Amino acid sequence: MPDAQLQYYGTMEPVVPYMERLRQLTGQQVTVYVANVTRHAVGSLEITGMLHAVGIDYVEVHIMVTGAPMRQVIIPIGAIGLVTTGGPLTITPGTAPVMPPLAGR
Secondary structure (H helix, E strand, C coil), X not given: CCHHHHHHHCCCCCCCCHHHHHHHXXXXXXXXXXXXXXXXXXXXXXXXXXXXXXCCCEEEEXXXXXXXXXXXXXXXXXXXXXXXXXXXXXXXXXXXXXXXXXXXX
C-alpha cells in the first residue's frame, strides 16, 4: 500500500472481533442498551452494572443495588444495541440532533 493511502487509512492492525472486545471489558462497569421491541413499544432498556461473563451468545451483567441482593442479568447478544464503559450516556441514543442541519428547512 502506498504511503499516502497508509496515512489516510491508518495502520493495518488486525480488527478485534466483537465478542473478544466484549470479553476484554469483563470486570468493568458497563451500560448495556438492550433493544426493546414489543407489541406496543419500541425503544431501549438501559442496564448498568459489572460485566461478569461473556458467553457464546449472551453477556452476564451483575447489578448492585444498595440494601438489596446482587441481581444477575443475562442478555442475549442479539438483543444488545450498544455497550458503553462506565455509566449511562448523557444523551439517550436516537435523541441527539442530526448534524449538520439542512439549509432552508
